[in-house]
Amino acid sequence: MTIRRFVSLVPGTHRYGMRGSGALRIAAAVLASLVGTATALADPASSPGSAWWPLSAEPDEALTNPLERRGREVFDQRCRACHGALPDEIFGPLFVSPMPGTRALRDRYRGELPAELERRTDLSAAYIEAVVRDGYLSMPFFRPTELSDDDLEALIAYLTRDR
Amino acid sequence: MAIPPGVSAADFEAAISAFADVVGAEWVFTDEDTVDTYRDAYTPFRGEEEEKYASAAVAPTNVEQVQEIVRIANRYKIPLYVISTGRNLAYGGSAPVYSGSVVLDLKRMNRxxxxxxxxxxxxxxxxxxxxxxxxxxxxxxxxxxxxxxxxxxxxxxxxxxxxxxxxxxxxxxxxxxxxxxxxxxxxxxxxxxxxxxxxxxxxxxxxxxxxxxxxxxxxxxxxxxxxxxxxxxxxxxxEPEASMTGRIRARRHDDIVPLVRILSHLQYQGIVNCLFSLNSPVFQAPMDERKSALLDRPGGGSAAEWDAYAASLGVPFWQTELRFYGPTSVMDAQWAYVKERLRAIDSIELIDGNDVIRFPLTDDQIRRLGDPATFGVPSLNVFSGQAGTTGHLDASPMLPHSGEAVLRAHKVFLREYRDAGIPLMLGFAMSYHTRAFIMFHGVNLTTDPEWNRRARALYARLIEVAGEHGWGVYRAHTAFQDHLMRTYSFNDHALMRLNETLKDALDPNGILSAGRYGIWPKHLRGNRA
Missing domain, CATH: 3.30.465.10 (Uridine Diphospho-n-acetylenolpyruvylglucosamine Reductase; domain 3)
Known part of the structure; x- marks a missing residue:
C-alpha cells in the first residue's frame, strides 16, 4: 500500500511523496533491532555501527517497544549531531557552535516549541518523513542508502511515541 | 520512470533488470520518490529548469558488483554518475552532472x-x-x-x-x-x-x-x-600529546608581506604545521562608502590610505592564530622561535595562548567541543552558520604564498562582491596546503530564484577573475565545472585535449560520470556549458 501526499516545505522544492509503510517492513525492523543486526556492515574489521556522531551511544532502557528503541538508535546515529541538546559550556576554541539544528529551531520557535526534537510531542509521521526525504532549507535530504525506509519508520515511532 | 537521454526504453529496462540481478532488486531505485533523493540538496537552480536529475540509482556493496554494473552500462550505453556518500554539498551533492544518468551510489561499500x-x-x-x-x-x-x-x-x-x-x-x-x-x-x-x-x-x-x-x-x-x-x-x-595556540596581530596593510614570507618559511621548515587563516578585520568588515571608494582608487588604494582607514576603525589590519601539536616542551620551543622570527615586523603583537589541551580527549570533552575538526574529531557543527539559507556555493581560488598576492586578491574579490550587491562571505586566506593559500569565498543560496541568479553570476565571475589573475579556483560546483576548466587554458586548452584523449581511450562508450570537471565523452561534447 502506498500513501501519496504532497507537502511543499520550501517554496521551489518540488513535490514529495511518501513511500509505502507495510507491516512486514516494520516487523523486519523490529526483528533486526532484537537480534542486533541492524547494520549494513558485514566485515569483522568494520565499525559495528555507522553513525554521524563521534561517540558510542547509550541505549535508553526506559524504551520497551523494540521499534522505538531502534528509533532512538537511529536518532543517535543520524540526527543527534545536529538536533541533540546544546552543551552547557564549550570545551576548547569555538569555531562554529554545536547542534546547528537545535540552534536553528530555537531561533525559529523562540520558546513556542522545544528546540530539541526529542522533546517535541507535536511531530507527525508525515512531517518527519517529509523533512528527512525532502530536506528543509539548509538541512539536506537523506537517501535510503543512508537512512533506510525501515530506519525511518523506527525513527518516526520514536519521535511520535506516546509520552 | 525517467530514461537517460539517447537510451531506448527497452535497453534501459534491460539494464535496470541486469543491475537488479547484480545487487538485488531492493538496491536499484527507479521510483520517483527515491530517485528524487539523488538531487543536489544545495542546488543553485532550486525549482528552475536547469536543476539536474538522475533517472535511477544503483547501490552495490562490493567491487565485483561495481565491475558488473560497469559492464552492463557498456552493453546498453547507460550513463552512470558515481558518488561515494553523496555529501559533497556545495559541489553538486549526489546529483549527476549529466541529467538522466543512473547514480552509482557507493554508500553501501562501507568497510x-x-x-x-x-x-x-x-x-x-x-x-x-x-x-x-x-x-x-x-x-x-x-x-x-x-x-x-x-x-x-x-x-x-x-x-x-x-x-x-x-x-x-x-x-x-x-x-x-x-x-x-x-x-x-x-x-x-x-x-x-x-x-x-x-x-x-x-x-x-x-x-x-x-x-x-x-x-x-x-x-x-x-x-x-x-x-x-x-x-x-x-x-x-x-595522536599528539597536547596542543596550544599563540596569536599574532599586525597593525599595517603592508605587514602582510613579511608576515607571509616568515610564516611560509616556518611552514616549509616544519616549525609551523597547523592550519592558520590570515584574517583581516579591515577587509572582512562590512562594506562602507570609504572602503568602496578606496577600492576604486588606482591599484585599489595605497598602503597609507588603507592604514588611515584601519586606524579609523580601530582594528589591526591582520590577525591570525597558530596552533601547535606535540609535547609541551616542543610546542613551547616552536612558539618561542616563531616569536623570535616575527619580531622583525615592528608593529607585530604576539600573544601567548596559555591554553594547553591534552590528548586523548574524554567523552565529556568531545561532547562539548566548539571546534572538533581542529582535533580531528568529526562533527556537523559547521552547519550552524547556515540557518535560513538553502545552501551555498564555494569559490576558492589558490594563491601563492605571497603577501602581495593576498593584498591584491582581497581588493579584487571585494570589488566583485560589492559590484554584485552581495555581502562578502568568508574572504580570507588559509594555509590548507604546503605551498599555496586557499582564499575562501562563499555565496549563500536561498529560496528566491532572483537572488540565486545573482549568486550564480557572482560565482561564475569569481571563477573568471581568479583565472585572470592566475589564482585558479581548485574545485567547483558541478554546474560550473565547464566554466572552471576553461580557465585552465594554456596552449589553447591543451590540458582539456589531453583529458579528452584519455577519456576516449579509457571510456570509449562514455558511460562514466559524463561532464565531471568539464570532461565529456565524445558523443556529448556538444553538451559543454
Missing part, C-alpha cells in the same frame, strides 16, 4: 578494511565516512588521529578525490596529498591497483610507498571520470 596503528594508516572503501573511521579508531583505543573536513559525514575517498582538506597538521589535512594507494575499477570493468598495490605481494607496503614504479596513475582519478575508486589508503597522524 574499513584495515587500520594499522603501528604504521599509522587506514585502508577504506568509498562509503566509509569520517565519523565511521573516527569511531572505529576510538572504540579500539588506538592512538591515531584522522583529519576531517568540517562536516564529518562525507567520504574519505570522495573528499580526497575532490581534493578536499581538513584542519589538523600537514601533510594530513591535504586529503589527496595524504593518501597512499588506490584500487580502481576502470570504465571497461578492469580492476587496477596503483603504486605498490600493483605488486601482488605488497601487503602494508601498498600504504607505505605511493609511487611503485612507472607512471603514477593516482592523479587521473581525482576530479575526473576515468575510473571508480573502490579502495584508498590514507596516512594518519599518531
Amino acid at each position: 574499513i578494511l584495515e587500520v594499522n596503528e603501528d604504521m599509522a594508516y587506514a585502508l577504506v572503501e568509498p562509503g566509509v565516512s569520517y565519523f565511521d573511521l573516527y569511531r572505529y579508531i576510538r572504540e579500539r583505543g588506538m592512538r591515531l588521529w584522522i583529519d576531517c573536513p568540517d562536516p564529518g559525514w562525507g567520504s574519505l575517498i570522495g573528499n580526497a578525490l575532490d581534493r578536499g582538506a581538513g584542519r589538523t597538521p600537514l601533510p594530513y589535512r591535504d586529503h589527496f596529498g595524504a593518501h597512499c594507494g588506490m584500487e580502481v575499477v576502470l570504465p571497461n570493468g578492469d580492476l587496477v591497483r596503483t603504486g605498490m598495490g600493483a605488486n601482488p605481494n605488497a601487503g602494508p607496503n601498498w600504504q607505505a610507498f605511493p609511487y611503485g614504479a612507472g607512471p603514477l596513475a593516482d592523479g587521473l582519478f581525482a576530479q575526473s571520470n576515468f575510473g571508480i575508486v573502490t579502495k584508498m589508503g590514507f596516512w594518519l597522524l599518531p
